[in-house]
Amino acid sequence: MPPRVPAVSSLAASSGGRPVPGLSLEGHRRALVAGGVVLVALAAVPLVAPRDDLLNLLFLVLLYVTLGESWNILGGYAGQINLGHAAFFGVGTLVTRQSWLGGWPLPAALLAGALAAVVVALLIGLPTFRLRGVYFAIGTLALAEVLRITVTNTMPNISALSVSQLVSYSLQPRYYLALALAAACVGATYVLAHSRLGLGMVAVREDEEAAEATGVDALRHKIAALVLSSLFAGLAGGVFAYYHVSYYLYLPFSPEYTFDPLLIVFIGGVGTVVGPVVGAFFFVIVREYLAQAITDAHLIVFGVLFILVVLLLPGGLVEAWHRLLRLARPGAPRVSSGEAMGT
Amino acid sequence: MLECSDLDVYYGDLQALWGVSLAVQRGEIVALIGPNGAGKTTIMRTLAGLLFPARGTIALDGRRVEREAGYRRVELGLALVPEGRRLFGTMTVLENLELGAYPARARGERRAALDWVYGIFPILRERRGQVAGTLSGGQQQMVAIGRALMSRPRLLLLDEPSLGLAPVIVEQIFDVIRQINGEGVTVLLVEQNARAALRLASRGYVIENGRVVQHDRADALLHDEHVRTAYLGAGAPAGGRP
Amino acid sequence: MTLDAFVQSLVFGVLVGALYGLAAAGLSLVFGVMKVLNVAHGELLMLGGYGSFWLFSLYGIDPFVSLLIVGPVLFVIGVALHLGLFSRLMRFDEETKINNSLLIAFGLALVLQNLAIRAWSADERGINAAYAGAVTRLLAVNLPITRVLSLAVALLVILGLHLFLTRTYLGKGIRATAEDWQAATLVGIDIRRTYLVAFALGTALAGVAGTLVTVGYAVSPGIGLEWTLRALVVVVLAGLGSVFGTFLGGVLLGVAEAASVLFIGGAYREVVGLVLFVLVLLVRPQGLFGRSR
Numbered sequence: 047m048p049p050r051v052p053a054v055s056s057l058a059a060s061s062g063g064r065p066v067p068g069l070s071l072e073g074h075r076r077a078l079v080a081g082g083v084v085l086v087a088l089a090a091v092p093l094v095a096p097r098d099d100l101l102n103l104l105f106l107v108l109l110y111v112t113l114g115e116s117w118n119i120l121g122g123y124a125g126q127i128n129l130g131h132a133a134f135f136g137v138g139t140l141v142t143r144q145s146w147l148g149g150w151p152l153p154a155a156l157l158a159g160a161l162a163a164v165v166v167a168l169l170i171g172l173p174t175f176r177l178r179g180v181y182f183a184i185g186t187l188a189l190a191e192v193l194r195i196t197v198t199n200t201m202p203n204i205s206a207l208s209v210s211q212l213v214s215y216s217l218q219p220r221y222y223l224a225l226a227l228a229a230a231c232v233g234a235t236y237v238l239a240h241s242r243l244g245l246g247m248v249a250v251r252e253d254e255e256a257a258e259a260t261g262v263d264a265l266r267h268k269i270a271a272l273v274l275s276s277l278f279a280g281l282a283g284g285v286f287a288y289y290h291v292s293y294y295l296y297l298p299f300s301p302e303y304t305f306d307p308l309l310i311v312f313i314g315g316v317g318t319v320v321g322p323v324v325g326a327f328f329f330v331i332v333r334e335y336l337a338q339a340i341t342d343a344h345l346i347v348f349g350v351l352f353i354l355v356v357l358l359l360p361g362g363l364v365e366a367w368h369r370l371l372r373l374a375r376p377g378a379p380r381v382s383s384g385e386a387m388g389t
Numbered sequence: 390m391l392e393c394s395d396l397d398v399y400y401g402d403l404q405a406l407w408g409v410s411l412a413v414q415r416g417e418i419v420a421l422i423g424p425n426g427a428g429k430t431t432i433m434r435t436l437a438g439l440l441f442p443a444r445g446t447i448a449l450d451g452r453r454v455e456r457e458a459g460y461r462r463v464e465l466g467l468a469l470v471p472e473g474r475r476l477f478g479t480m481t482v483l484e485n486l487e488l489g490a491y492p493a494r495a496r497g498e499r500r501a502a503l504d505w506v507y508g509i510f511p512i513l514r515e516r517r518g519q520v521a522g523t524l525s526g527g528q529q530q531m532v533a534i535g536r537a538l539m540s541r542p543r544l545l546l547l548d549e550p551s552l553g554l555a556p557v558i559v560e561q562i563f564d565v566i567r568q569i570n571g572e573g574v575t576v577l578l579v580e581q582n583a584r585a586a587l588r589l590a591s592r593g594y595v596i597e598n599g600r601v602v603q604h605d606r607a608d609a610l611l612h613d614e615h616v617r618t619a620y621l622g623a624g625a626p627a628g629g630r631p
Numbered sequence: 632m633t634l635d636a637f638v639q640s641l642v643f644g645v646l647v648g649a650l651y652g653l654a655a656a657g658l659s660l661v662f663g664v665m666k667v668l669n670v671a672h673g674e675l676l677m678l679g680g681y682g683s684f685w686l687f688s689l690y691g692i693d694p695f696v697s698l699l700i701v702g703p704v705l706f707v708i709g710v711a712l713h714l715g716l717f718s719r720l721m722r723f724d725e726e727t728k729i730n731n732s733l734l735i736a737f738g739l740a741l742v743l744q745n746l747a748i749r750a751w752s753a754d755e756r757g758i759n760a761a762y763a764g765a766v767t768r769l770l771a772v773n774l775p776i777t778r779v780l781s782l783a784v785a786l787l788v789i790l791g792l793h794l795f796l797t798r799t800y801l802g803k804g805i806r807a808t809a810e811d812w813q814a815a816t817l818v819g820i821d822i823r824r825t826y827l828v829a830f831a832l833g834t835a836l837a838g839v840a841g842t843l844v845t846v847g848y849a850v851s852p853g854i855g856l857e858w859t860l861r862a863l864v865v866v867v868l869a870g871l872g873s874v875f876g877t878f879l880g881g882v883l884l885g886v887a888e889a890a891s892v893l894f895i896g897g898a899y900r901e902v903v904g905l906v907l908f909v910l911v912l913l914v915r916p917q918g919l920f921g922r923s924r
Contacts, residue, residue, distance in 0.1 A: 125726075127733050129670070173913045180668050180729045181912055184863050187670070188905040191860055199898040254726065301856065305741060312734070343749070349742035356734045357719060439813055463819030475814035477807050479872065488807055491800060492819040540819055 077236065085229055092218050101221050105289065107330045108224040109282055113303070114310035114322030115231045116278035121308075122317035123235075123244060124271035125251025126175075127183045130190030131307055133170075134163040134276040136299035138283020140197065143205055143295070146288065156284040163280025164273055166193075171272040175265055194299035206292035220289045227285055231278045236319045238274070247271050248317075309348045312355045315364030324363050390415040390575055391436070391467075391544055393455075396445035398428075398435050405431045406599045409445070413544065418566070418576040420586040420607065422620055423596035429579040430472050432596070433548045436577075437469035438462045449544070464492045468542035472549045472579075474533040478522030482513055485521050485532050489539030499539065506535040509565055527558035534565065538574075545569065548579045563589055583620035587611045595620075635771050640889045646778040648885020649785040650843055652878035654858055655865035656792060657836030663871045664809040664829040666725055667717060667732040671740035672837050673859030677747060679705050679838025680850035684756045694758050694846045695780060701838045709834025712739070713827050721826055740855055747852035757849040781843040785878075788839055792832075793874045805829050809871075857901065864908040870918020880919065 088108075092101060117131050142159030146152060166189070174185040207215065238244040246267045249257035254264050283298060306329065307322075314325020329348065336344040355362050391413040398406040406428050413419045421429045434440045436447060438459025447455040454462055468489075477485050486506060490499035507514040510531040516524065521532055530550060537545060547566065551559040563585055570576050580586035587593050587607045595603035595616060603610065610616045658672045669675075682704060683697040692700070716735050720728050765776040796802040808815040808825045816822055844850065844858070861884070869880025884904055891903040911918065 125730065127730050129733065129737065170909075173909075177912065177916055178729070179726055180733065181916070183729075183733050184668070184670075184867070185909065185912060188860060188863070188908055191856070192902050192905045195899065195902050305737075308734070308737065343745075345745040346742055346749070349738050349745065353716065353735055353738040353742070356731060356738065357716070437817060439816065458821070458823075459816035460819045460821045463817065469817050471814065471817060475811055475817070477810050477814065479810060480803075480806070484803060487800075488803060488815075488818050488820075491804060495819075496800065536818060 074240075081229075081232070081236075085225070088225055089222070092221055096218075098217060101217050103330065103334065105217075105221050105224050107326050108221075108228040109286060109289075110306065110310055110326040110330060111228040111323050112224075112231045112278055112282040112285075113307040114314070114326050115228075115235050115319075116275045116282065117307040118311045118316060118318075118322050119235055119238065119278070120271045120275035122311060122321070123239065123251065124247040124268055126179065126268055126271065128186045128275070128304075129183045130170075130186030130188070130304055131275075131279060132299050132301060132303035133186065133190040133193050134167055134279035135283045135286070135303050136190075136193060136197070136296075137166050138163045138280030139287040139298040140201075140283075140295060141280075142284035143287035147205070147207075152288065156281060156288075159284035159287070160277050160280035163276045163283065167272050167276030168269070171269060175268045175272075190299060190301070190304060194296060194301075197299055198296040201295045203295065204292050205295050212291065215291065220285070223288065224285050227278075227281055231281075232319060232323060234274065234278070239319055243267065243270060251317075305345075309352050311362075312352055313348070313362050315362035316360065318361070318364045321362055321364045328363065390450055391448070391577070393436065393447040394445060396432070396435060396442045396447070396455075398431055398440055398442045400431075404599065406435070406442075409596075409599070409601055411594050411601060411604070413575055413577050415543075415575055416570070416573070417592065418570050418578060418590040420583075420590035420593040421577070421579045421596055422583040422586055422593060422610075422616075424619070425581075427596045428599040429596050430548055431599070433469060433471070433546050433577075433579055436462075436546060437467065437471075460492075463540055463542075464494065466541075466543035467546065468537040468540050468544070469546040470533045470537045470548065470550060472552065474529050476521045476529055476532055476536070478520070480521055481518055482521055482524070482532055483517040485536050486513070486517075486539050489536035492540055495540045498541065502539045502541055506538050509538070509568065510535055527554050527561075530554060530558075530562060531565075534562070538569065542574060544575045544577065546577050546579075549581060550578070551580060551582050551585070559585070583616070584611070587616075637893065639772050640893055641886055642772050642774070643778075644886040644889025645882055646774075646782055646885070647847070647888075648882035649782045649878070650840060650847070650881070651861050651865050651884050652881020653785040653788060653836065653843065654840040655862040655869070655877050655881050656789060656874060657833035657840070658859075658862040659866045659869070659871060659874075659877045660792075660805075660836070661830055661833035662866060664805055665717070665721065665826050667720065667728060668736070668863075669717075669830075669833070670733060670736040670859055670863075671743060671855070672736075672833070672862055673855035673857065674740045674743040674747075675705065675708070675834050675837040676841035676844065676858050677850060677852065677855045678708070678743065679841030680845035680854070681747065681751060681756070681841075682838065683842040684758055684845050684850055687758050687760070688756075693760060694842055695784065698784065698839055698842055701842050702835045705838025706831045706835040708838075709831035710827060712834065713830040717830060718823065718826065721823070740859070744852050744855050751852070753852055755849040755851040756845070758846050760846070775847075777846050781847050784839075784843060788836070789874055789878045792836070796874065801825075801828065860901070861904060864904045866918075867908050867916075868911050868918055876919070883919075 088104065091104060113131070113135060117128060120126050120128050138159040141162040142155045145158050146155035150158070170185050170189045171182065174182040246257070246262045249260070249262050250264045250267050258264050286298060310325035310329045311322050313328060314323065315321025333344045336347065359365055361368070394410040396406050396409040397404065409432060421432065423429055431440065435442055438457060438461070442455055445455065446453055449462070449465055449467060452465070454465065477488065486503060487499060490496050490502055495502065512528065513531055513535055516528065521529065524532065534547070534550065550562050554562070559582070566576060566578065566589060578586055578590060587610055590607045593605065593607045593610045594601050595610070603613070603616070605613065611621070654676055658669060661667060661669050679701050682701045683694045686692040686697040686700060687694055716739065717732060720731050720735070723731065760777070762776055767774050767776060767779070796806055804815065804820045805825055805828065807818070808820060808822055812822050815825070841850065844854070865877060865880045865884055868884060869877045884907070887907060888900050888903055892900055
């Protein structure tokens with residue numbers, strides 16, 4: 047039997063973001079400093095420029111950072127395509143909202159939402175991870191639809207804050223909560239990317255059989271990624287529920303909360319820590335601009351961009367940036383890989 | 390008729406063949422022998438177009454084909470009976486055979502080709518409605534060879550035709566190969582059963598570790614020291630007929 | 632609940648199930664041959680529906696006649712989509728190919744849906760042919776003419792597909808490629824052309840299904856996702872490898888949905904299918920009629 051051809055994954059993290067465990071202390075320090083600067087800058091906004099419209103915009107960006115980064119953990123690092131991320135997000139919003147409005151303290155409500163999201167994720171993940179990859183994808187697609195339809199039918203009402211809650215509503219703490227969550231999610235992804243667990247996930251993504259052959263328990267890694275991904279998605283849902291004054295309970299289950307994270311992750315750079323962050327900023331800002339110019343065209347533009355990225359520039363904006371840098375200084379010559387399989 | 394020179398073939402980053410050169414003259418039977426994993430199947434797949442060499446050339450009747458897609462080579466008169474037969478298991482024997490005549494030039498003559506194949510393997514005519522996956526190993530091998538013959542190849546490549554078959558069936562298969570060759574089909578044969586292969590062929594190549602290490606007339610190889618110890622002593626299957 | 636009402640409901644289930652089966656046939660073909668899941672299949676169906684809607688509204692062409700235009704047009708669109716997008720994925724190994732195709736198809740679905748919204752607004756459109764309301768009665772069951780005609784067309788198309796796949800060289804080549812593309816190459820089949828034909832054919836089938844959906848129900852830009860899911864459910868339910876099996880799977884789904892409506896109400900109609908789908912995935916992943924991998 048000829049040796050197995052190593053998979054050429056166009057979803058592979060570009061050379062800019064491939065996890066490198068054992069990155070030098072210097073590298074870690076630089077990343078920490080860069081992240082810290084961004085964090086401090088964002089934290090300063092409500093103090094320096096306390097405008098509601100700016101804070102709302104940034105809130106949206108931060109929420110999307112978490113949504114995108116959480117998808118990225120499962121889809122970018124572990125290579126499991128989730129087409130129903132809205133399910134985890136939605137469950138988080140639902141459970142958090144209902145328990146918070148029901149009198150639970152916020153931290154408990156957030157935790158409940160996150161845990162509920164994880165439980166739902168495991169319900170679909172555990173059975174389908176044993177099958178071929180495509181079944182997880184359509185399983186999550188189906189799950190999100192089932193939840194959306196069920197919630198739309200059983201809870202068609204708007205969920206609104208009570209008058210007293212409305213009076214005491216303040217944007218600042220919600221902004222900081224979103225910022226903290228985004229920072230936690232990005233931080234967790236960074237740690238994951240440089241850990242054994244993360245390396246194992248990437249191995250599973252690249253070639254599951256080969257990974258198993260070298261002793262990586264694929265199922266365990268996929269489940270770990272799923273848990274982390276759904277945990278943060280659920281928390282993002284909780285933050286959403288805490289933020290909105292009134293909204294239809296079924297809204298967070300709609301496909302746009304799967305589409306948008308996907309767009310963000312790929313346009314920004316899948317499989318990289320920083321990709322979803324870049325993507326989220328890009329997405330929200332460009333959408334605001336396009337919405338003023340031509341309504342709803344943003345989805346077409348992003349959709350086309352998304353396809354182009356998947357086909358041509360799998361590393362997204364992050365890869366584009368690295369290529370630009372490489373043009374400035376000569377890099378190592380690329381080694382041509384072996385033969386295509388048949389066709 | 391077939392000439393390849395200096396083939397380097399990789400699986401991904403792994404090199405499998407180094408500078409392989411061989412030639413097959415019209416009307417010959419040539420054998421490729423060697424240990425498992427030496428690269429014999431890799432050579433066959435490269436000749437058939439399932440793999441493309443990184444370096445080197447393959448010429449079929451003088452025409453360069455190493456960059457041609459596999460299906461084009463079938464149109465040009467080359468047919469591979471792959472290792473493990475690779476039948477379309479859910480289709481009937483007849484459907485498998487008919488698919489063998491897929492190239493345009495063969496389709497018109499498929500009735501005649503079918504009669505020819507049935508003449509060589511009468512049992513296939515009997516079983517033509519049977520689903521291929523339910524046949525015995527030997528019968529499947531017949532279908533596989535028959536399928537390749539349906540395209541009226543000028544050069545027939547056979548990869549381990551005796552694999553997993555009872556000795557008496559193996560003998561039948563080898564007789565068939567001799568018969569086909571007699572009717573004008575050039576044959577290149579990869580075989581575990583080195584003794585039988587070298588008795589059948591006129592020339593042989595010994596492949597080890599992805600390289601051609603020996604090349605001679607078949608009867609010379611049968612008496613060669615290295616070949617005898619490596620492939621004819623321990624290599625001959627127990628109970629295999631000489 | 633009278634027996635009549637019960638039977639009527641089931642018959643409607645069969646009628647709509649035929650459309651499910653037809654919608655699934657195209658998806659099954661592409662998935663079986665190319666091992667690629669086109670989650671934009673529903674959007675292609677939607678395009679076909681709009682095609683016949685506009686042919687009817689602007690030129691008065693009867694929808695069942697417009698099939699002769701919609702089919703080939705969607706075939707050409709399929710050729711273009713394959714050459715532009717999916718053909719670039721075929722050289723990858725199966726895992727990468729599936730992942731990338733899911734993403735690209737998803738992006739395509741997004742783009743097509745929003746293009747449709749911009750071009751034709753999000754409103755629902757229906758075709759009201761002269762005979763739209765006509766109903767015939769058979770054994771105490773009401774049979775709307777349009778639905779019966781749709782069933783007939785669906786059956787004809789499925790039969791045609793079956794004959795194509797079993798009687799023609801191109802069709803047999805497609806089946807051979809689906810089973811073992813390397814062996815297919817070895818018998819002289821041009822794999823790339825086979826993929827192209829399979830994909831384009833799948834798209835054309837989606838378009839035909841879309842026309843029938845528009846005649847019997849309505850079309851709007853948003854129907855893509857629900858029909859993709861329905862087709863997915865049927866493909867999983869029925870398994871790969873048999874055209875008639877897929878069609879039967881569609882009918883089964885239609886009947887199951889109809890039965891469920893009788894007991895738990897219409898709002899959860901889709902949920903039934905999706906739950907069934909998850910169950911089949913868990914218990915018998917190769918589907919009811921499919922071959923074990």
